[in-house]
Amino acid sequence: MAYANEVVKSTNFKGMIGLNTIPTARMDEEGIARAGLSTLDPYNHAFIGMQIAKPLYVNLRQSMEVSSIGEQPHRVYPGMDFKLRLGEEGRYAPEIAFGMDSALGHKRFSSEYFALSKRYYNFDFTAGIAWGRMGSGGILPNPLARLSSHFDRERNYTDQNAASPADWFTGKEIGLFGGFEYALPIEGLSFKADIGADRSPGERRSFDFDAPALWSVGFNYNPTPWFGFGTSLIGGDKIMARITLQDNLYKRKIKSYKDNPAIAGKDEGMFGKLWAKIQRGGDDEPSIHMGEPVKDGRDLAAVLHLNDAQPSAMQIGRAAKALAAKADKDTATITIIPARQGLRGNSITLSKRDVQNLAEGNASPEEVWQDASFSQKYASSGRDNMFEKLKLFPELSISPQEEETTHLYRASLVAEKTSEWKYGFLSGAGLRLNIADNLHRLSKFKNINLKSVRGDADYFTANRVNAERAYIGWMHTILPDIHFAATAGILEEMYAGYGGEILYRPSASPFAIGLEGWNAFKRDPTAPLALGLRGDDASWTGHGTLYYDIPNTDLTAYLKAGRFLGGDWGASGGAETQFDNGVKIKGYVTATNSDDKDVFGADRNVIAGLQLAIPLGGLKFIPEGSAARIKAEPMGRDDGQMLDKPLSLYEATEPMSYRRLGRNWQAVQN
Numbered sequence: 001m002a003y004a005n006e007v008v009k010s011t012n013f014k015g016m017i018g019l020n021t022i023p024t025a026r027m028d029e030e031g032i033a034r035a036g037l038s039t040l041d042p043y044n045h046a047f048i049g050m051q052i053a054k055p056l057y058v059n060l061r062q063s064m065e066v067s068s069i070g071e072q073p074h075r076v077y078p079g080m081d082f083k084l085r086l087g088e089e090g091r092y093a094p095e096i097a098f099g100m101d102s103a104l105g106h107k108r109f110s111s112e113y114f115a116l117s118k119r120y121y122n123f124d125f126t127a128g129i130a131w132g133r134m135g136s137g138g139i140l141p142n143p144l145a146r147l148s149s150h151f152d153r154e155r156n157y158t159d160q161n162a163a164s165p166a167d168w169f170t171g172k173e174i175g176l177f178g179g180f181e182y183a184l185p186i187e188g189l190s191f192k193a194d195i196g197a198d199r200s201p202g203e204r205r206s207f208d209f210d211a212p213a214l215w216s217v218g219f220n221y222n223p224t225p226w227f228g229f230g231t232s233l234i235g236g237d238k239i240m241a242r243i244t245l246q247d248n249l250y251k252r253k254i255k256s257y258k259d260n261p262a263i264a265g266k267d268e269g270m271f272g273k274l275w276a277k278i279q280r281g282g283d284d285e286p287s288i289h290m291g292e293p294v295k296d297g298r299d300l301a302a303v304l305h306l307n308d309a310q311p312s313a314m315q316i317g318r319a320a321k322a323l324a325a326k327a328d329k330d331t332a333t334i335t336i337i338p339a340r341q342g343l344r345g346n347s348i349t350l351s352k353r354d355v356q357n358l359a360e361g362n363a364s365p366e367e368v369w370q371d372a373s374f375s376q377k378y379a380s381s382g383r384d385n386m387f388e389k390l391k392l393f394p395e396l397s398i399s400p401q402e403e404e405t406t407h408l409y410r411a412s413l414v415a416e417k418t419s420e421w422k423y424g425f426l427s428g429a430g431l432r433l434n435i436a437d438n439l440h441r442l443s444k445f446k447n448i449n450l451k452s453v454r455g456d457a458d459y460f461t462a463n464r465v466n467a468e469r470a471y472i473g474w475m476h477t478i479l480p481d482i483h484f485a486a487t488a489g490i491l492e493e494m495y496a497g498y499g500g501e502i503l504y505r506p507s508a509s510p511f512a513i514g515l516e517g518w519n520a521f522k523r524d525p526t527a528p529l530a531l532g533l534r535g536d537d538a539s540w541t542g543h544g545t546l547y548y549d550i551p552n553t554d555l556t557a558y559l560k561a562g563r564f565l566g567g568d569w570g571a572s573g574g575a576e577t578q579f580d581n582g583v584k585i586k587g588y589v590t591a592t593n594s595d596d597k598d599v600f601g602a603d604r605n606v607i608a609g610l611q612l613a614i615p616l617g618g619l620k621f622i623p624e625g626s627a628a629r630i631k632a633e634p635m636g637r638d639d640g641q642m643l644d645k646p647l648s649l650y651e652a653t654e655p656m657s658y659r660r661l662g663r664n665w666q667a668v669q670n
Contacts, residue, residue, distance in 0.1 A: 007122070007182075008183075008190065008220070008228070013045060014038070014045055014059075014063075015036055015061055016083060017083070018126075019126065019179045019193070020192050020193075020230070020232040020240060021232075022177045022194045025126065025128075027054070028057060029051060030051050030054045031583070032247070033049070033051075033248075033249050034244055034246040035048045035244070035246075036242060036244035040238065042067070045061060045062070047060065048060050055084055055085035057082060058081075058082045060081075060609075060632050061080070062077075062400040063076065063077040063108070064077075077102075078106055078400065079102035079105030079110075080102070080103055080104040080608045082100055086114075097115050098112075098113070099115065101134065104163060104606055104607075104608045106163065107163040109133055110155070110157075111130055111133045111134035112131045112168055113128050113134055113135075115127070115128035122182055124181045126177075126178060127178040129174055130176075131174050135171060136171070136197065138197055140173060141173060142172060143174070144169050150170070151170050154171060155167055158206050175198075177196040180192075188221055188224075188228075189219065190219065190220050191217075192216075192218050192232065196214050198214070212235025212236070213234075213235030215234075216233060217232060217233055228246070229241075249581075288304065288318050290319055290322070298330060299331070299334075299335055300333070301337060302319065304319045305420075308625040309624040309625055312661060313661055313664045313665050313667040314668065316348060317358070317667065317669060320350055321358070324355040324359070333351060334355055338656045341420060342424030342425070342474070343475055344656075345656030346480075347375050349373045350368060350371070351368075365665050369668075374507065388419045389623070391418070392415055392616070392622060393628070394413050394628045395410075396410070396629070396630050397412075398630075399635040405441050408438060409438055410434075410436075411437065412434050413433040414432050415430055426473045427471065427472045429467075429471075430467070430469045432465065434464055437458075437461050439636065442455065442456075442457060453564075453637070453638040454565075455636050455638045456525065457636045463525070463529065465529065471646050473646070473647050475649070481505055483503045483505065483652075485500060485502075486499070487499060487646060490523070491518070491645060492643060494522065495520040495643060499518030499520075499542075501649050503649035505650070510548055510549040511546070511547065513547070514650065515545070517542035518540070520541060521537075541562070541564060541565050541642065542562050543563070544560070544561055549659050556575065558576070560572045569592065570590065570591050572591075575587055575588075584611075584613040584627075586610070586611040588608065588609055592606075594640065607634045607640050608633070610631075611633070613627040613629050613630075614627060614630075615627050616628055
């Protein structure tokens with residue numbers, strides 16, 4: 001059905017796609033990232049969210065209790081919210097979603113809900129049911145109480161413990177909510193009206209808050225695709241205001257170095273060639289790195305060393321065309337054996353005729369793929385010569401979910417040089433420039449001691465420059481689909497040590513399993529470049545990991561279980577993806593048996609975070625493989641902490657995986 005004027009998606013005051021005060025069942029486009037601020041007495045809210053997959057939106061929120069909009073907060077209530085699509089809208093069926101506010105974090109805003117949304121011309125209607133805070137003005141008995149008395153108990157919104165599964169779907173009553181949004185004739189402008197069931201139970205019990213009536217009316221305006229704001233009247237006596245910034249990171253075009261004339265080798269002169277080399281991370285030529293071709297009967301094969309800057313399918317296509325051009329008349333097939341960082345993938349055998357037709361524009365990538373075959377052909381995956389790469393990583397770490405302070409942040413720049421040697425050996429060295437931070441706040445409410453895992457993060461910002469890494473490693477495919485890595489040295493900013501990893505990743509299966517173990521030594525942040533070690537005590541950490549490549553997506557789900565750096569045991573689950581333009585996103589939740597508590601005595605053994613990496617190699621004078629990294633996760637924690645290992649087998653094998661090649665095979669023609 002076509003509509004005269006589509007409603008532009010916008011958030012409610014807590015950062016979820018919705019009306020003024022309630023959520024809807026609507027989802028953003030995959031890849032949309034949002035950041036925003038809102039105010040509604042007695043809170044200011046800051047939020048960062050992302051549509052990390054088509055059916056899943058995740059939002060990190062910090063809600064700050066204030067007396068007036070410009071005052072310092074009296075208390076902060078962090079939370080992680082999410083919404084999961086259960087059914088898409090059809091001609092007659094509504095879109096259906098399930099969501100939770102403060103699924104993790106403080107329980108002041110904890111809620112669970114089901115929402116339905118249906119569009120009718122310029123109107124978008126929503127209705128739903130809610131448990132918890134959103135249903136606190138309920139009029140219907142909790143239907144789950146018939147199943148168990150556990151669900152019939154009242155929820156406490158004033159204690160300091162974090163929200164937990166024991167609170168989900170509890171309460172004697174549930175609430176109903178609903179509303180609509182109407183797209184006005186002015187593009188980007190809409191009218192919103194809703195009625196909810198949030199009676200502000202925590203505020204009424206804590207400081208006799210005068211809760212407004214449950215209705216609201218307001219407007220939202222998006223003058224540009226990247227900026228929006230809204231305001232609404234809540235219950236006749238309170239005003240809500242909100243601003244948001246958003247962008248689709250999936251659709252953002254990030255140029256390859258081939259699009260840059262300097263990188264393509266078209267610029268003449270000493271400086272043009274010098275900058276081209278810098279941008280390639282030290283490469284003299286932007287060429288495909290292949291080993292010496294080997295003729296076996298009517299097949300011509302070569303090892304292709306994949307780079308980090310271009311899609312692997314593109315590199316395979318160019319390597320195959322280069323081999324086909326060298327092949328004699330007797331050659332019938334071309335075999336490419338992909339290799340990366342000493343690891344070997346399954347060989348890909350293509351018809352020489354298909355490759356030649358593809359080069360001439362007379363064959364499609366689909367035709368080449370249909371005739372391709374995969375096998376486990378042996379060949380040495382080590383390089384014949386040394387390969388070096390320089391990368392830059394501007395990094396912004398923020399923690400909007402602290403209960404003791406509004407937020408923590410740290411801005412830094414990491415410069416790292418990696419080298420690949422013969423026989424699968426690798427090395428790396430890097431420096432971190434500390435630019436700005438407010439981690440001094442940690443010392444006000446953290447119990448810093450010699451046993452701190454990352455609770456002393458502020459000490460590592462005291463030096464303007466620290467050594468980030470200095471390691472040597474070895475990676476090798478020891479058997480088909482079985483890969484091994486060993487690493488020793490300065491492994492990350494806070495730890496040195498040694499360890500290893502083994503990964504079994506069958507090429508035809510969406511599952512993979514890995515096992516890793518490390519002996520880690522805490523670095524001394526007071527030493528020059530933090531090169532010293534703090535004591536002789538080693539911390540042993542190790543995890544088993546199960547990976548699952550979700551079919552028909554670029555999304556990988558994983559579950560890790562084992563021992564963390566602080567000696568606590570637990571599990572960490574999450575999902576990660578990489579878009580076609582190179583943007584990487586990771587979201588995770590970690591739970592441990594630690595009894596770590598905040599200054600209010602609340603448990604903090606469950607943490608969550610989002611990580612985002614945006615390629616920068618298309619910018620002039622920035623080395624290929626560089627990326628801006630943004631991390632929204634708790635900082636200065638001692639529980640649930642894992643080593644930031646310099647080498648990852650799963651990441652190293654991903655460009656050679658059957659899934660990655662299949663989903664990006666169109667690039668083979670470039």
